[in-house]
Amino acid sequence: DLPTLEKKDRYKVGFAQTESNNPWRIAETKSFKDTAKSCNWDLVYTDAAGSAAKQVSDVDSMIAQGVDVIFLPPREERPLLPAVLRAKAQGVPVFLVDRSVDEKVAKAGRDYVTFLGSNFIEQGQIAAQWLIEKTGGKGLILELEGTTGSSPANDRRKGFDDEVAKHPGMKILASQSGDFARDKGRKVTETLLQTYPNANVIYAHNDEMAIGAIQALEAAGKVPGKDVLIVSVDGTRDALQAIIDGKMGVTVESSPFFGPLACKTMKRYANGEKIEPWVRVKDRVFTIDNAAKYIDDAY
Amino acid sequence: MNTSIFEEQRKVPRTLSARALSQVKNNGALWAFFLLLLINILITPNFLQIQTLYVNLTQVATVAIVAIGMTLVIASGGIDLSVGALMALAGTIAPMIFLSDFAASSPALGLFLAIVVAIAVAGLAGLFNGYLISVYKIQPIIATLILFISGRGIAQVLTNGELQTFDNPSFEFIGTGRIFGVPVQAIIAIVLALSIAWVIKRSIYGRFLLAVGGNEKAAELAGVPAKKIKMITYMVCGLLAGIAGLISTAINSASDANQTGQLMELDAISAAIVGGVLLTGGKAPILGAVLGAAIIQLVGYTLLANGVHDAVAMVAKAVIIIVAVYLQQVKGAK
């Protein structure tokens, strides 16, 4: 009972971005804008400036404008449900991008077409597994969390912490929010290093905070990569450079380039194909072995 | 005929040191600061290390600098919500200049221009605030809300929201350098605080500022150029925000129009208030603002270092603001 999508040359496509205050989101928006050209879309772009409520209202204004289809990266799992349900009621198919909504209420294939994205929990797990392998299951860890309450922060924490908890040699000394930002990541690291001078691993929920942590380490006279091992998520250009420079150990990719995948999935749907509930994005893992190879494509 | 009353006057401490001493006794904020130090010495690991001092100094410098400007603005009877946005603006403009082709050909001049132009733009933006407030008589909270909303937007438009990363040791010096081991930005903050405090105390500008903040109509009638004073004040606040923006950019070796100075207005206002500024205007405790910034910094450090989570830290900050202001009022009333 999903709304169907008729086959057309040109579609009016809504993309309701949640915010534009970090490189990742900017890259994602750019990817959709580029795709609009290549895929023959009239893109209706809105920005919710970090407010889930405004994002719902943005989706409403798209519905009012009569878009054919909506790509929605829900700011949070739950508050975006009404938007998804209303779009469905108004006959507009919705594709969720990069984050999903609460499974208990809205289901892929019933209320929305599908979810395109990575698995944040898995990203945390991969980071933890790399770390465990690298250190042999020993380490004193400082964790820099993302914005308090946001789902990537919650999931990347859960994935990592659960994995690490299986190894008694590993201990998370402290876990504090760095708001996904470089400056705050640096400040928090500076403070935590003072209290826990024995820490030898830093796990950051994104690359920006990891770069901040590197700066804090250098300011404290420690050698990042040697005295303290840094593990992170995202795969930005700065992070790949830091890996090449030996300052960072690993960053798990969380690709923002959803545009092409969105175009492809939408075409499949218009063709009447049944879409799987979760179109998974394969996240790569960047280490010293491959960083140099991928740095030119990074954002 | 009032001789007895004139004798009373002698009781007011005349010497500087005596006055300073009585100020310490009556300053709730100072007590709070010492109490915090004591608590930290007792419970926070590795607190008594010089590195701890440096970490705190580097972290407090930008808030302190902005809080000084905020104190001036509040003393004039206003408020400035745009400081964070102006930090972002200045922090964005500087790298645009020293990363330009022109600067590549003459790096020294490029760097100089980068710093001067960036700070000047922030100053101009402050002047714009002051102009709206003094000439159009728009309420400060609304007048500065305009740049609060769009100032950061302009910075983001300039860079298309993208991070500008750089590797420019001479510029980074203002964020990461040390002079005799002391972080440069702390030195900048202290020099600014002392000189502005001195200016407020000794200069006509200072007295006029307090007069305008205390009763603008009366000041105007006494020949005080109130509009000019206000415009200067908002401009100075903008300039200081600009300096803070550069420092923050320099530390991070990157300018981030999205994040630089985020929520700075709240920190600066809180610091100014804890430092004893009156929202009714007419009082400009500059060193108090620095102390206020230090207290808020130390609270944050204490909570962070002892593993208290962000959410709880917010509640703690709220309580501290109320307690600090309340104590000051009680002391002031006696």
Next chain:
Amino acid sequence: MNILSMVSNLPGMKRKAHASRQAEGVLIALAVIILFASLRYDAFLSEYNIMTFLAYNSMFILIGLGMCFVIMTGGIDLSVGSVVALSSVVVAKVSEYGIEVALPVGILVGVTTGTINAFVITKLKIVPFIATLAMMLGARGMALVISGNQSVDVSWESNFTQFGLGKMFGFIPWPVVTMLVAFAFCWLLLEKFAFGRHVLAIGGNEEASKLMGLEVNRTLFGVYVLSGALAGLSGVMLASGFGAGQPLEGLGWELSAIAAVVVGGTLLTGGLGSITSTLLGAILLGLIFNILNFENGLGTISFSAYWQSVIRGGFLLVVVVIQAKMMNRKKANS
């Protein structure tokens, strides 16, 4: 006795006329913008757009109404955004008991924070700006603590979400109905009840009101509790209309509310104000977002998020400057 009855016009004293003049200004601006938008965008006046727009903006209008009362006393309430978040979280936790329970609970949350604000302001004598700034941090912290840093599930089995998502007679969304009722209540309160008169008297001259024997503190209590209650109600709408208690929502809402009140022509210094123009002001400010979304949909120009904030700031600038000019011209004419 005719000398005594001789009536002299003090320029700038016909403030009441001002307020209504400004309300006219907002109404004209609103009419112009709606006309422009309905001609330019096809679906702008569609039922769907109007109803979803009003339903979403009901939350802002509610806190704007509360803010209007606070500002009329010469105060300010910076805590409303956080209180909305706190209320939404608490309400989400009790949503399984249905809206009959959730609604009073949400209002109660607001009443509680409002009472604390009022206590700090009237009993501890801390100025509203600081008192509510602290509550802004405190309520946000509490919201995060209670929710465990996550948005909180609501029950979809009970009738809870009907309040936010359902429609009266299948036509008008309940949030809009609620907002209209609250609006009527506030209007009556201000225009027809002694309470409203006292609010205006206190804002006009608090000292005088006290000396004239008004129970100033009781009225202030009422005002902050009302502001809190409306924020609490707004929180219920948030939780039930968006299906979650959201500890991070409501950031900067206090500034939107203040802007709405000011754009509606209410003076931040208190003593004057209009409930109707606050409603219009809130709608005017909300329309900007709606129109930007429609403009982006035309495909001719696509504003990035950054340009949007520049435009929003610019719009606010234009509105307040025009208002200031009208005010000054009016002054010159009388």
Next chain:
Amino acid sequence: MTNVDSIDVPNADHKPAQRNEPEVVLSMQGIHKRFAGVPALTNAKLVLKAGEVHAIIGQNGAGKSTLIKVLNGAYKLDEGEIHFMGEAVSYASPHHAQMAGISTIFQEVNLIAYRSVTENICLGHEPKRFGMVDWRRAHAHARETLARFGLELDVGRPLGSFNIAIQQLVAIARAVALDAKVVIMDEPTSSLDEKEKAVLFRVIKELKASGVAILYVSHHLDELFQICDQITVMRDGKTVEQRPIGAMSKLDMVAAMLGKDPEEIAKGGATNFASTGQTSDEVLFSVKNLKGAAGLNDVSFDLYKSEILGLAGLLGAGRSEVARAIFGLDHDLKSGKMTLSGQGVDFNHPSRAIAAGFGFCSEDRKEDGIIPQLSVRENLTLVLLPRIAKYGLIDEEKERQLVDDFIRRLGIKTASMEQPISQLSGGNQQKVLLARWLVTNPNVLILDEPTRGIDVGAKGEIQALIRRLADDGLTVLMISSEFEELVEGADRVIVLQDGHSIQELANEQLTENAIMKAIAQ
């Protein structure tokens, strides 16, 4: 002379009931009040009987307003007892006092300018219907109340759109309308002119006849003889004397206020405000056909060097407007010319006027005068600053010296020069503001009601000071609502009416009667 300690303090038990002795409604005894350790009231006493008008007099800062505020709960008293209608009372706020029947008109007009006359009169006890304000009855009530004062106003208009005299009368009307047993008036006539005073006195007599007790504070000793029955004199926070009015001459009152022997004062003679005739015939400043937006229709006069020129007129005649226009305060001059030493001038900001040697001490000290948070010193030197500064830095040593000097010269009663000005009594604030201008040694000083709210002693001193300065070459334009002051002190007087300068009076022509006549035309 009755000593205050021997006043028979009423105590219901052992007070012999005399037949025609009116009942005591209020008594205060052993009242102590300190501000930051400095005593404002020490062992003050007061006895008030039904149907009497009881005056409190005393120098500025003697504690009159404080006594009143302690009584009605605006301040909390430190020590002492207050009995009202035979019961010990202590009010938490003026509201509670008002509810109990003690209603106060405060020294500064304290109403709400933005709100309508009706609201100002009914505030706090609005007539209601179904819980809602019944505006029809409220307006009617307001009109009735004002009718007692012969006022017919559009009661729906904002109070602030009426002049200050009407505002003052509204404040009085409000207090009177409350069915009070005791009405307190703190300098109610300070912004009323003769006609309005007469109205007020009539109302006071009516109140008195209906058994209301009135506590009346004023510096205008002559007034007291018209309406008062009892006088309490305060000095340095103490009530030093209480006597029936008949038992006191004006000289006795002054003597008691100053704490001196009447004979000594009589010998010392009055202060010398009278013209010494030393004016030159050089026109220093002249105003021709000044026309402005509000209240200024056609004003012309010449100001001779070293003279004191008075501006007379009723409230609203436009006297203050002339002063404001000269000083560059309202930028709404429509036409007219001003010349200083033959040169055309038009100041667009007070700072220009100040630079040209003008000074202007305005009538509204709360709004346009004091800067409450700043100290006496900072308030006093505000205008002077640019002149005691080098490179924008203030010469503090010099500043202190000057301030010290002026505090002594004007006898300003303050704990220290660092005390915030807001903590001074009204009259002492006024002195600081005068000093603010005097210290700049101006060529032309415009004084708008310079002695409003100033006690007789200080008034004489200030008048003498003005005269001395004029003799030394200062030119003064003085606005005053007291014709007596003008007649005594001014060399010439210009009478304004309705924004027109209608007559000039000098020499023999200059009498109070002549001014009245000119105005009555």
